[in-house]
Amino acid sequence: MWNNIFNFKKKVKVLITGAAGFIGFNFCDYLLKKNKINIVGIDNLNNYYDVNLKKNRLKQLFQNKSFKFKKIDISDNNFVKKIYPSVKNIKIIIHFAAQAGVRYSITHPYKYIKNNVEAQISILELAKKINNFEHFFYASSSSVYGFNKKTPFAVVDRVDDPASLYGATKRSGELITNSYSKMFNINCTGLRFFSVYGPWGRPDMAAYIFTKSLFENKIIDLFNYGRMERDFTYIDDIIQGVIFLLKSKKNKKKLQHTIYNLGNNRPEPLLKLLKLLEKFTGKKAKIKKIGMQTGDVKFTYADIKESKKDFKFYPKVKIEKGLLEFVSWFKIYHKIS
Numbered sequence: 001m002w003n004n005i006f007n008f009k010k011k012v013k014v015l016i017t018g019a020a021g022f023i024g025f026n027f028c029d030y031l032l033k034k035n036k037i038n039i040v041g042i043d044n045l046n047n048y049y050d051v052n053l054k055k056n057r058l059k060q061l062f063q064n065k066s067f068k069f070k071k072i073d074i075s076d077n078n079f080v081k082k083i084y085p086s087v088k089n090i091k092i093i094i095h096f097a098a099q100a101g102v103r104y105s106i107t108h109p110y111k112y113i114k115n116n117v118e119a120q121i122s123i124l125e126l127a128k129k130i131n132n133f134e135h136f137f138y139a140s141s142s143s144v145y146g147f148n149k150k151t152p153f154a155v156v157d158r159v160d161d162p163a164s165l166y167g168a169t170k171r172s173g174e175l176i177t178n179s180y181s182k183m184f185n186i187n188c189t190g191l192r193f194f195s196v197y198g199p200w201g202r203p204d205m206a207a208y209i210f211t212k213s214l215f216e217n218k219i220i221d222l223f224n225y226g227r228m229e230r231d232f233t234y235i236d237d238i239i240q241g242v243i244f245l246l247k248s249k250k251n252k253k254k255l256q257h258t259i260y261n262l263g264n265n266r267p268e269p270l271l272k273l274l275k276l277l278e279k280f281t282g283k284k285a286k287i288k289k290i291g292m293q294t295g296d297v298k299f300t301y302a303d304i305k306e307s308k309k310d311f312k313f314y315p316k317v318k319i320e321k322g323l324l325e326f327v328s329w330f331k332i333y334h335k336i337s
Contacts, residue, residue, distance in 0.1 A: 013038040015090045017074060017123060018097030020045055020054035022202045023139065023193070023238060025061065027096065030239050032064040039066060040087055043097065044073040046115075048104065049203045056333075057200055074119040080126045088130060094242075095123050095138035098170070101204050102143060102295045105166040116169035117176070124180040135187045137246070140174055142194040142231070142263065142300045143167035152303035155192070155259050164295035174259060181257035188256075189245065194263030194302045198235030198322060199329035206230070207323065210274055211330050214283040222270065225289040229267040229299040234317035234325075238262055241313045248311040263302025264315045276320060280327040 014031075018024035019041025031037050041061065045054055061067045072083060074097055099105075099115035120138070127136045145153040146162040162168040174190050181188045197207040213220045222228075241262040278285055292298075307313035330336070 012036070012092070013040065013090050014092045014094060015040045015042070015087050017042050017093070017095045018139075019043050019061065019069065020058050021096055021098075022200060023196060023235070024096035025057040025200055026198070026235050027094070027239055027242060028061050028067065030243070032061065032067055037066065038068075040068050040070065040090065042070045042072050042074070042083070045071055046099075048099065048101065053200075053203065074122050075114045076122070079122045080129060083126065084129060087126070090130060091132065091134040092246075093123065093127055093133075093136050095120075095136065097123075098139060098141075100166070100202065102164045102166045103293060104204070105164055105169075106295055109165050112165050112169045116166075117172050120173040120176050124177065124186070127186050128180065128184045133186065135189065136177070136181075137189050137191070137242070138173065138177060140190045140192045140259065141167065141170040142192055142261075142302065144171040144174065144192060145297075145300070147297065151299070152265065152301040153261065154303040155261055155306055163297050166295070178257045188258075190257070190259040191242065191245070192259065192261045192263075192302075193238060194231040194233050194261065194300055196233050196235055196238050198326055200333075201235070201326065206270065206273060207232075207277070207326055208330075210277050210285070211281060211327060214277060214281045214285055215330075215334075215336055217283070217286070219286045219288050220274065222274075222287050222289045223296060224292040224298060226269075226271050226287075227298065228270040228296075229301070230270065230273075231263040231265070231267045231300045231302045232273065232319055232322070233262065233264040233302075233315060234319075234322035237264065237315035237317050241307065241311070241315075244311040244313055245307075258310075260307045260310070260313075261302040261304050262307060262313065263300070263304060264319075265302050265304045267299055267301045268319050273319070273323070276323045277327065280324050 020043040099112050105112045127133050144159045146167050177188050201208050
């Protein structure tokens with residue numbers, strides 16, 4: 001679908017952070033298979049979730065000689081000094097690395113300051129140091145919208161009422177990036193991702209948690225008594241969006257900081273997600289309905305008008321197809337017959 005979308009005349013080299021993460025891995029995998037590109041991938045391989053899943057993603061990437069990996073902590077004060085010699089000729093950085101998870105931020109707040117705020121400064125310091133640097137792309141989150149009542153969530157909406165520390169740190173990353181863009185003339189683009197799911201997904205996300213619990217016959221907690229909606233967005237649509245964005249920005253010379261939403265533009269009830277997973281797994285869920293959790297929101301809904309207009313982002317994968325693909329991968333990965 002996206003063959004030759006870059007059409008670079010010569011092989012280029014990019015730095016991608018969070019290369020062992022869900023979105024970072026899928027993005028690297030796509031680029032390596034479809035385009036003439038050399039990737040330096042970095043990740044700290046933290047234990048927020050199963051490190052073996054991250055290592056298995058990397059095994060897939062190591063099959064391509066155009067992928068080089070460095071295990072390094074971006075929030076380290078010596079990060080720039082350590083990494084600069086090997087990336088000094090890179091002109092594009094795509095920053096996917098982050099400390100994810102809303103509920104985890106309640107019990108581990110300092111990890112979010114370290115990995116989402118201090119790390120954002122470190123990677124921007126690297127971009128600032130590189131001569132003739134072209135563009136800094138980075139992942140933000142729908143969590144910046146917090147308690148926003150207006151739907152769908154638009155990039156022009158106020159984002160000063162976060163529901164969680166996670167959302168607050170992602171918004172901080174946007175503000176830090178905006179200041180660097182203006183102070184040091186760095187061209188930057190942020191992407192607010194909405195509830196991404198799919199093969200190789202994160203074990204802390206609803207699709208993974210529900211599927212695992214269904215196969216293990218365990219109780220599934222439904223927060224806010226199941227009255228939740230999320231703008232679930234399939235990983236292939238997210239990758240498509242980032243690719244189209246890169247293509248649209250490649251030849252633009254005007255310095256700016258722009259933010260876009262990447263979501264499905266269609267919120268789905270959490271109960272629908274569960275019913276589809278029951279269908280695709282062939283299992284009946286044991287559920288426990290409980291109240292709203294601290295830091296959570298009842299719904300998310302992406303306004304993608306700007307993404308459609310500026311780089312033709314049109315998500316195509318419906319939740320039925322996306323979840324079927326996810327369950328198929330889950331069964332293969334976990335050796336479930």
